[in-house]
Amino acid sequence: MKNIVVGLLTLGVVGLMVVTFMGGRAYHGGEHGKVIEDFGDSISTNKTVAVTDKDDRQKENDKLNALRDKAGSAGAFQVSNAYKSKCASCHGVNGSGVQNGKPMMGPKLFGQSSEKIFKNLVEFKAGRKENIVMKGLLMSLSEEDLQLFANEIGEFPARAEAQKK
Numbered sequence: 724m725k726n727i728v729v730g731l732l733t734l735g736v737v738g739l740m741v742v743t744f745m746g747g748r749a750y751h752g753g754e755h756g757k758v759i760e761d762f763g764d765s766i767s768t769n770k771t772v773a774v775t776d777k778d779d780r781q782k783e784n785d786k787l788n789a790l791r792d793k794a795g796s797a798g799a800f801q802v803s804n805a806y807k808s809k810c811a812s813c814h815g816v817n818g819s820g821v822q823n824g825k826p827m828m829g830p831k832l833f834g835q836s837s838e839k840i841f842k843n844l845v846e847f848k849a850g851r852k853e854n855i856v857m858k859g860l861l862m863s864l865s866e867e868d869l870q871l872f873a874n875e876i877g878e879f880p881a882r883a884e885a886q887k888k
Contacts, residue, residue: 788823800882805868806875809860818879837877844869 777785800817807816813829815822820831832840847857848869861869 800879800886803875806872810872810876813856817883818876832876833879833883835876837873840876841870841873844873 802811802816810818810829810832813827814820814832815827815829818832820827820829820833843852844857844861845866846852847854848861848864850858864872
């Protein structure tokens with residue numbers, strides 16, 4: 724029975740290949756397959772598109788945005804390498820949950836107390852709060868490591884104030 728089913732499927736595939744082959748040269752990369760190259764010429768002759776230059780302010784804003792993207796965490800306060808590697812990609816370099824005016828995947832951590840953050844980290848690690856990414860990141864960490872993260876994140880407002888001065 725199995726051989727009959729395989730034989731019928733093989734005949735079906737071969738039949739589809741024959742139908743495709745008989746469909747013409749467009750399927751084989753021949754002259755009919757290259758129709759699109761003439762498509763651009765007909766558009767440019769029918770319409771004239773006016774290209775406008777950006778004003779100076781817009782050019783400056785584009786340059787500033789490019790520099791912000793390139794700089795990453797250059798303007799943020801100092802954080803540990805552990806925070807950068809485990810937390811910053813989702814919560815931002817300063818825990819704001821926003822980077823370059825766009826919300827990030829993780830929520831805002833800035834301003835939360837270290838006790839609350841530690842409690843949340845323990846709950847994520849234990850699986851009482853469901854988040855596969857957080858559980859995966861915290862699985863190999865000890866409670867001391869979690870406390871260090873919580874203390875560091877709890878200090879973010881004070882670090883931001885110190886940087887302003």
